[in-house]
Amino acid sequence: MSKHYRIGVMFSTTGPYSVVARSMLNGALLAVAEQVAPGISVEPVVVNPGGDLASYAALSRDLLQSGVRHVVGCYTSSSRKEVIPCFEKHDALLWYPSHYEGFESSNNVIYTGASPNQHVLPLVDHMLAHVGSSAFCIGSNYIWAWENTRIFREAMTARGARVLAERYVPVGDTEIDQVVEAILEARPSFVFNNLIGTSNYAFFRAFRAACNARGIDQPRVIPVASCTLSEPELEEIGTDAVDGHLSCSVYFSSLASPTNEAFTRAYRAAFPEGPSTSADAEASYIAMKLLVLALAEAGTDDVETVKEAATRQHLLAPQGEVHIDPQTLHAHLTPRIGISNAASRFELIVEAPGPVRPDPYLVQSSPRYAVAARNSSLRVVK
DSSP states (O other): OOEEEEEEEEOOOSSTTHHHHHHHHHHHHHHHHTOOOTTEEEEEEEEOOTTOHHHHHHHHHHHHHTTOOEEEEOOSHHHHHHHHHHHHHTTOEEEEOSOOOOOOOOTTEEEOSOOHHHHHHHHHHHHHHHTOSEEEEEEESSHHHHHHHHHHHHHHHHTTOEEEEEEEEOTTOOOOHHHHHHHHHHOOSEEEEEOOHHHHHHHHHHHHHHHHHTTOOHHHHSOEEESSOOHHHHHHHOTTSOSSOEEEESOOTTOOSHHHHHHHHHHHHHOTTOOOOOHHHHHHHHHHHHHHHHHHHHSSOOHHHHHHHHTTOEEEETTEEEEEOTTTOBEEBOOEEEEEOTTSOEEEEEEOSSOBOOOTTOTTSSSTTTSOOGGGOOEEOO
């Protein structure tokens, strides 16, 4: 007899970062639709916090009190931090599918998005080697941008480079002209961007327009580098400002492999209205795939049993091989850097030779942040 499990799926499909969250929801639902694990059936219980932190906590409590033991969800670090105490109290498991700033470990979270050594450090090395040694940092005013910028700043300093300034704007704020003027006055080698959602799209449009007005070839003279920029967001930026931006990620929809081609084809068929596939959609797809496989092996939704089973799974994901590190409960992932083009897609320029072990506390870097772990070196692909 097949065992039936209700799985929470919690993404803010409305609100300031709804475009990314909708792609994440789609990724999770596609994994459910493709379920092939024998002996079980999975029912997604979808909730939408709308970007409101208090709603994340309340909806998590409702899901767990209803008997749900596993939830795939959250995009922002602030929402993850908001719900972890609830998952620890109810002994449930959050499957967190987003790149993040690291420096966290919880027995009640499995992390399927990139850790700092899988996105920040490779980006620093690339920018210093190929672009320049000074950066202007911008970000949304919450924990992801603060912490990611701190890691970036310390990595830059350890390499003898400089961060000229930092600016933060409220999540969802689109009044960005003062920040743009500050960047143009400072004239950094590049911008390190940790904006999210509507603030991000407004910045790219305003920065390109201001550079054009001054006769500056923005992608060549002051390129923008991010760890969050994805294909659905490129489409939101618009054709006038979409090209020439760098992004360090573990997945791009343009990856040429049979597994990714099958994934993107199935995704387009299931969600013809979009948003497009992205690293965030793939991370939630991976989280749900691994969860289903672990439930099937465990034969129960008991958290400890499922966690142990999850660390034994090896998934051929759209990005390549993925598995969960039993020590940190973070994923082994393959870092890559792409540059955006006029078609709102990324052209791959460098990538690691294979999956990189997660290092959420950057303890494998010696001296601190000065050199990324040796196995995270990227190779030029273009």
